[in-house]
Amino acid sequence: MEKKACTFFGHRDCPETIKPKIREAIIDLIENHGVTMFYVGNQGNFDRLVRSVLKEVTTAYPEVGYAVVLAYMPSTKTVNNYEDFSDTMLPEGIERVPKRYAIPWRNKWMIAQADFMVTYVTRPCGGAAQFSVLAKSKGKIVYDIKLDQSSNKM
Numbered sequence: 365m366e367k368k369a370c371t372f373f374g375h376r377d378c379p380e381t382i383k384p385k386i387r388e389a390i391i392d393l394i395e396n397h398g399v400t401m402f403y404v405g406n407q408g409n410f411d412r413l414v415r416s417v418l419k420e421v422t423t424a425y426p427e428v429g430y431a432v433v434l435a436y437m438p439s440t441k442t443v444n445n446y447e448d449f450s451d452t453m454l455p456e457g458i459e460r461v462p463k464r465y466a467i468p469w470r471n472k473w474m475i476a477q478a479d480f481m482v483t484y485v486t487r488p489c490g491g492a493a494q495f496s497v498l499a500k501s502k503g504k505i506v507y508d509i510k511l512d513q514s515s516n517k518m
Contacts, residue, residue: 369401371474373492373499374484376408382484385509386417389482393507394425402430403474406452407467410484410492419451433474435466471495481506 370393374382393399404414411432418430432452437459455473458466471491475481481499483506485492500506 366398367401368397368399368479369403369477370399370480370482371403371478371499372405372411372414372482373471373495374408374410374414375486375490375492376410378408378410378413378484380409380413382410382509383413383417386414386482386484387421389507389509390417390421393480393482394421394428397480399480400428401477402428403433403477404430405467405470405474406432406434414482415451433470435470436463467491472498475499475502475504478504480504483508484510486510 370390390402402414402418404418405411406415415430415432422428422430430451434452434454435458437454455470458470458473461469468491472495475495475498478499481496481504483492483496485496485508487493496506496508
């Protein structure tokens with residue numbers, strides 16, 4: 365069976381109330397679409413919510429994995445804050461990318477790895493909207509969790 369992957373893009377200022385929809389989307393992708401790997405960034409509240417749901421959900425689905433994909437090596441300051449990096453990774457090649465281009469490069473890498481994308485996009489500007497458009501142009505199945513289930517492409 366072919367392994368399928370999913371990535372996530374959403375606004376940095378995403379509300380906590382979206383968390384149940386994130387969980388619903390992840391479980392649907394696992395149970396109904398065969399997704400076994402998830403990739404998420406670490407730049408804002410949406411990413412934080414996704415990471416917390418993935419930590420919880422993957423305990424019930426041991427065959428499923430996830431990785432928080434970093435755009436930069438953790439700094440000494442970050443490491444000293446005792447953040448848990450056990451579920452993180454740096455994509456191969458990002459070490460050659462200038463820091464100012466690291467987040468877009470990482471996001472394109474995540475899109476390339478994924479078959480599906482879950483988004484929370486409420487405005488047409490910003491990175492989440494930009495990368496949602498890019499994923500659609502590359503033929504990825506985009507599941508926008510702000511919409512009703514009946515409106516999604518899945």
